[in-house]
Amino acid sequence: xxxxxxxxxxxxxxxxxxxxxxxxxxxxxxxxxxxxxxxxxxxxxxxxxxxxxxxxxxxxxxxxxxxxxxxxxxxxxxxxxxxxxxxxxxxxxxxxxxxxxxxxxxxxxxxxxxxxxxxxxxxxxxxxxxxxxxxxxxxxxxxxxxxxxxxxxxxxxxxxxxxxxxxxxxxxxxxxxxxxxxxxxxxxxxxxxxxxxxxxxxxxxxxxxxxxxxxxxxxxxxxxxxxxxxxxxxxxxxxxxxxxxxxxxxxxxxxxxxxxxxxxxxxxxxxxxxxxxxxxxxxxxxxxxxxxxxxxxxxxxxxxxxxxxxxxxxxxxxxxxxxxxxxxxxxxxxxxxxxxxxxxxxxxxxxxxxxxxxxxxxxxxx
Numbered sequence: 001x002x003x004x005x006x007x008x009x010x011x012x013x014x015x016x017x018x019x020x021x022x023x024x025x026x027x028x029x030x031x032x033x034x035x036x037x038x039x040x041x042x043x044x045x046x047x048x049x050x051x052x053x054x055x056x057x058x059x060x061x062x063x064x065x066x067x068x069x070x071x072x073x074x075x076x077x078x079x080x081x082x083x084x085x086x087x088x089x090x091x092x093x094x095x096x097x098x099x100x101x102x103x104x105x106x107x108x109x110x111x112x113x114x115x116x117x118x119x120x121x122x123x124x125x126x127x128x129x130x131x132x133x134x135x136x137x138x139x140x141x142x143x144x145x146x147x148x149x150x151x152x153x154x155x156x157x158x159x160x161x162x163x164x165x166x167x168x169x170x171x172x173x174x175x176x177x178x179x180x181x182x183x184x185x186x187x188x189x190x191x192x193x194x195x196x197x198x199x200x201x202x203x204x205x206x207x208x209x210x211x212x213x214x215x216x217x218x219x220x221x222x223x224x225x226x227x228x229x230x231x232x233x234x235x236x237x238x239x240x241x242x243x244x245x246x247x248x249x250x251x252x253x254x255x256x257x258x259x260x261x262x263x264x265x266x267x268x269x270x271x272x273x274x275x276x277x278x279x280x281x282x283x284x285x286x287x288x289x290x291x292x293x294x295x296x297x298x299x300x301x302x303x304x305x306x307x308x309x310x311x312x313x314x315x316x317x318x319x320x321x322x323x324x325x326x327x328x329x330x331x332x333x334x335x336x337x338x339x340x341x342x343x344x345x346x347x348x349x350x351x352x353x354x355x356x357x358x359x360x361x362x363x364x365x366x
Contacts, residue, residue: 290329296339314338324350340365 007024012032019034022042030050034057042062049069054077061081068088077097084102089109098118105123110130120140124147131151139154142162153173160180167187174189178198185205192212201221206228213233219242226246231253238258248268256276266286273293281301288308296316303323310329315337323345324330335341335354341361346354355362 309334319344335361 007027009032010028010030012029014032014034014037016036017034017038019037019039019042022039024042024044024047026046027044028048029052030048031052032049033053035053035055037054037057039062040058040060042059044067045063045065047064047067049067049072051071052069053073055073055075056077057074058078059082060078062079063083064087065083065085066087067084069092070088070090072089072092074092074094074097077094079097079099079102082099082102084104084107086106087104087108089107089112091111092109092113094112094114094117096116097114099122100118101121102119103123104127105125107124107127109132110128112129112132114132114134114137116136117134118138119142120138121142122139123143125143125145126147127144128148129152130148132149133153134157135153136156137154137158139157139159139162142159144162144164144167146166147164148168149172150168150170151172152169154177155173155175157174157177159182160178161182162179163183164187165183165185167184169187169189169192171191172189173193174197175193176196177194179202180198180200181202182199183203184207185203186207188208189212190208190210192209194217195213195215197214197217199217199219199222202219202223204222204224204227206226207224208228209232210228210230211232212229214237215233215235217234217237220238220240222239222242224242224244224247227244227248229247229249229252231251232249234252234254234257236256237254239262240258240260241262242259243263244267245263245265246267247264249272250268250270252269252272254272254274254277257274258278259282260278260280262279262282264282264284264287267284267288269287269289269292271291272289274297275293275295276297278298279302280298282299283303284307285303286306289312290308290310292312294317295313297318299317299319299322301321302319304327305323306326306328308328312334314334317338318340319338320340321343325345325347330350332350332353335350336358338361341354342364
């Protein structure tokens with residue numbers, strides 16, 4: 001349908017209208033009723049759609065580049081493959097909408113409602129999605145590079161394999177979200193809520209997770225090299241086989257966390273609380289554990305070569321088969337309080353004295 005450019009259609013009732021490939025560039029459709037209308041492949045660049053009702057409309061492949069859809073109703077709307085580059089979508093309602101493979105680069109989507117929306121493969125690079133609601137949204141393989149998601153609600157969202165490199169997720173709610181294999185290198189997740197989130201094999205290299213809540217999160221095999229995890233809440237989190245070389249975990253809470261075979265070489269664990277954690281075969285070579293709480297930990301086969309254990313609490317720790325040779329600032333008093341040193345590797349100065357004073361530490365327990 002060919003509609004004259006700049007056509008004034010404010011408040012028009014176009015419910016169910018057939019507007020396939022309509023030329024509506026720059027048209028004023030503010031407050032119009034386009035519920036259920038067919039606007040497939042329509043040209044709506046720069047159009048005014050403020051407060052427009054587009055519920056259930058078909059906008060598949062439509063061009064909405066630079067259009068203004070502030071406060072528009074797009075519940076259940078089909079926007080698959082649509083061009084929404086730099087569109088103004090503030091407070092728009094996209095609940096249950098289909099935005100698969102749509103182009104939203106640089107779009108303003110703050111405070112928008114995208115609950116249960118389909119955003120699989122959608123391009124959201126550099127988009128402003130601050131404080132938007134994306135609960136249970138499908139963002140599988142979505143492109144969110146450098147996107148602003150500060151304070152956004154992504155609870156239960158599917159972000160499997162999504163590209164979030166350099167994205168701002170400060171204070172975002174990602175509770176129970178699926179971030180398996182997601183790319184989060186250099187992203188800002190400071191203070192984010194990630195309790196119970198799935199982050200297996202996720203790329204979190206140099207990511208800022210300072211003060212983030214990761215209680216019960218699944219981080220098995222995740223890449224967290226040089227990540228900032230100061231004061232992070234990782235109680236009962238699963239970090240089996242995670243790569244944490246050079247990561248900063250100062251003051252982090254890791255009680256009962258699972259870190260079997262985790263790579264913690266040169267990691268900073270100053271004052272970290274690891275009480276009751278499972279650290280079997282974990283590698284702490286060159287790590288700084290000054291003042292760390294390792295009470296009742298399972299450190300079977302762990303490697304502490306050249307690690308700093310100054311003031312670390314080792315009470316009740318199971319160090320069977322652990323390598324403590326060359327560990328720095330380790331004292332006889334610390335080692336006398338462990339559960340066992342059976343088959344542990346120790347510098348001779350400790351080994352001779354401990355076997356003489358505390359022979360039970362080297363015997364198989366009943």
